[in-house]
Amino acid sequence: MAKIANKQVICDVLLEAAKKDKDIVALCSDSRGSASFTPFANELPGQFVETGIAEQNLVSISAGLAKCGKKPYAVSPACFLSTRSYEQCKVDAAYSNTNVKLIGISGGVSYGALGMSHHSAQDIAAMAAVPNMRVYLPSDRLQTECLMKELIQDDKTAYIRVGRNAVDDVYEEGNVPFEMDKATFVTEGTDVAIIACGEMVKPAVDAAAALKEQGISATVVDMYCVKPLDKEAIVKAAKGAKAVITVEEHAPYGGLGSMVSQVVGSECPRKVVNLALPDAPVITGTSKEVFNYYGLNAEGIAKAAAEALK
Amino acid sequence: MENLKALAYELRENVIDMIVEGKAGHIGGDMSVMEILTEIYFDQMNISPENMDDPDRDKFIMSKGHSVEAYYAVLAKKGFFDIKDVIAEFSKFGSQFIGHPNNKLPGIEMNSGSLGHGLPVSVGMALAGKMDEKDYRVYTVMGDGELAEGTVWEGAMAASHYKLDNLCAVVDRNRLQISGNTEDVMAHDDLHERFRSFGWNVIDVADGNDIDQLKAALDSAKETKGKPTVLIANTVKGKGSSVMENKANWHHKVPNAEELEQIRKDLAAGKEAALHG
Numbered sequence: 001m002a003k004i005a006n007k008q009v010i011c012d013v014l015l016e017a018a019k020k021d022k023d024i025v026a027l028c029s030d031s032r033g034s035a036s037f038t039p040f041a042n043e044l045p046g047q048f049v050e051t052g053i054a055e056q057n058l059v060s061i062s063a064g065l066a067k068c069g070k071k072p073y074a075v076s077p078a079c080f081l082s083t084r085s086y087e088q089c090k091v092d093a094a095y096s097n098t099n100v101k102l103i104g105i106s107g108g109v110s111y112g113a114l115g116m117s118h119h120s121a122q123d124i125a126a127m128a129a130v131p132n133m134r135v136y137l138p139s140d141r142l143q144t145e146c147l148m149k150e151l152i153q154d155d156k157t158a159y160i161r162v163g164r165n166a167v168d169d170v171y172e173e174g175n176v177p178f179e180m181d182k183a184t185f186v187t188e189g190t191d192v193a194i195i196a197c198g199e200m201v202k203p204a205v206d207a208a209a210a211l212k213e214q215g216i217s218a219t220v221v222d223m224y225c226v227k228p229l230d231k232e233a234i235v236k237a238a239k240g241a242k243a244v245i246t247v248e249e250h251a252p253y254g255g256l257g258s259m260v261s262q263v264v265g266s267e268c269p270r271k272v273v274n275l276a277l278p279d280a281p282v283i284t285g286t287s288k289e290v291f292n293y294y295g296l297n298a299e300g301i302a303k304a305a306a307e308a309l310k
Numbered sequence: 311m312e313n314l315k316a317l318a319y320e321l322r323e324n325v326i327d328m329i330v331e332g333k334a335g336h337i338g339g340d341m342s343v344m345e346i347l348t349e350i351y352f353d354q355m356n357i358s359p360e361n362m363d364d365p366d367r368d369k370f371i372m373s374k375g376h377s378v379e380a381y382y383a384v385l386a387k388k389g390f391f392d393i394k395d396v397i398a399e400f401s402k403f404g405s406q407f408i409g410h411p412n413n414k415l416p417g418i419e420m421n422s423g424s425l426g427h428g429l430p431v432s433v434g435m436a437l438a439g440k441m442d443e444k445d446y447r448v449y450t451v452m453g454d455g456e457l458a459e460g461t462v463w464e465g466a467m468a469a470s471h472y473k474l475d476n477l478c479a480v481v482d483r484n485r486l487q488i489s490g491n492t493e494d495v496m497a498h499d500d501l502h503e504r505f506r507s508f509g510w511n512v513i514d515v516a517d518g519n520d521i522d523q524l525k526a527a528l529d530s531a532k533e534t535k536g537k538p539t540v541l542i543a544n545t546v547k548g549k550g551s552s553v554m555e556n557k558a559n560w561h562h563k564v565p566n567a568e569e570l571e572q573i574r575k576d577l578a579a580g581k582e583a584a585l586h587g
Binding site: 068 | 369419422424430431437438441464467
């Protein structure tokens with residue numbers, strides 16, 4: 001099957017569900033094209049709301065719709081949705097306990113050369129700090145599908161971040177190990193535990209394969225559920241390893257690395273190395289070039305893991 | 311029908327009790343908004359503790375959430391909770407009656423307090439009504455200082471774009487905010503023109519503390535089709551007592567014993583005048 005982007009999967013799942021449930025509504029802020037939601041808007045115009053370039057309004061309108069029985073999905077670039085609309089996410093979605101699903105598309109450094117205004121390297125920290133807000137970063141199209149099918153069934157607020165481009169599969173079609181709010185152990189090893197989320201899971205898996213050739217046995221944990229964080233999985237992975245590596249497409253503060261470090265530090269102290277984007281505007285380039293530059297690729301992860309064990 | 315003019319004064323007395331007991335409260339805006347809330351809740355809206363689960367009932371968002379004391383007094387009178395509990399617990403440690411609306415309490419739809427949220431949320435509620443072809447109406451009350459928030463205008467744009475004639479906003483135009491006169495802080499004396507240019511039906515209420523004028527304006531809003539309506543209700547901040555009226559420092563203030571005595575006298579006189587005047 002041809003690769004498709006995670007955001008495309010979200011549209012596909014929602015469109016199918018919305019055909020049977022008229023209360024499912026998608027909202028975009030002049031972002032239907034970039035979100036891959038044009039098919040939804042064209043097929044179900046009565047269940048699609050355009051707010052124009054007004055992300056704060058996007059979230060507040062979603063909350064109002066939810067309060068009146070609708071099941072809104074606010075779909076907008078993660079950079080704007082998570083920080084420009086932060087207060088609306090906090091007050092109107094999370095604090096008011098409305099069933100608003102916030103879909104942050106083209107997250108992290110997906111927009112590469114467009115610069116820091118278009119990067120969302122703070123969204124995990126920002127969203128996870130809000131009570132009542134769940135935060136999910138699925139790793140591939142197959143897991144995204146599983147996640148969306150679960151989220152459609154519940155009536156609570158959540159923020160879901162996906163990237164812009166299609167990514168290599170982590171899992172096998174028809175055989176996706178998925179349990180809601182439980183991290184997935186992609187590989188199990190005995191030397192080092194690599195805990196990653198979103199599009200960093202695939203390079204983490206590739207790093208584990210490279211480490212195996214060096215005689216190093218690695219566990220890879222796909223922590224798609226950043227909040228509620230699967231602490232049991234972290235403790236299990238860390239206890240079975242001599243060092244822990246975290247990998248995320250996020251700023252070095254307040255993201256997955258910080259959260260994992262808190263758990264490991266208090267429950268089963270080990271050396272923890274956080275791999276993340278720098279605390280600076282990132283270098284200009286495609287997301288792949290950016291990842292390579294900062295070592296957020298299989299080679300960089302494997303190198304960090306080997307060094308942590310020295 | 312109950313004498314709503316007198317009721318507004320009785321509710322003001324509840325607010326004073328709340329603020330004195332809780333030692334906190336946005337007293338000036340509570341007083342200015344009281345007739346607006348009274349007319350909306352006791353004459354216009356189809357809402358009660360019994361019909362909250364009815365999808366066809368009317369909806370309300372208190373966008374100027376800091377006037378929560380006035381809102382509590384109204385909701386208690388509607389039977390959502392006991393005013394004695396509010397007066398005893400308001401603002402105190404562990405209380406559910408906090409200083410801004412919270413939807414864990416019966417009767418309150420959404421948590422507010424951060425300004426500029428009520429109108430966009432109301433747009434969503436009105437849009438849901440249009441999608442489901444329901445007849446309910448959505449009301450929201452904003453402060454005039456609040457209109458400096460950009461999101462008010464994002465919501466205003468969307469409301470007219472989607473022709474939300476089931477939406478009615480009311481601006482409590484008391485002309486004072488915490489730092490002073492609204493025109494000095496951030497001028498918007500061309501408010502009517504601003505809303506008109508955003509595609510709204512604009513109704514000026516010369517005396518926004520007059521129940522009859524508010525009723526006429528809100529009745530007229532119901533008849534307006536194809537566009538949302540906003541009432542610019544010209545009110546008096548601190549309305550009801552000379553101690554507080556038109557004084558910016560009464561935005562958030564607890565009266566001392568002497569002031570309290572005068573305020574109680576003035577409110578009693580206002581109620582008496584409404585009953586027999």
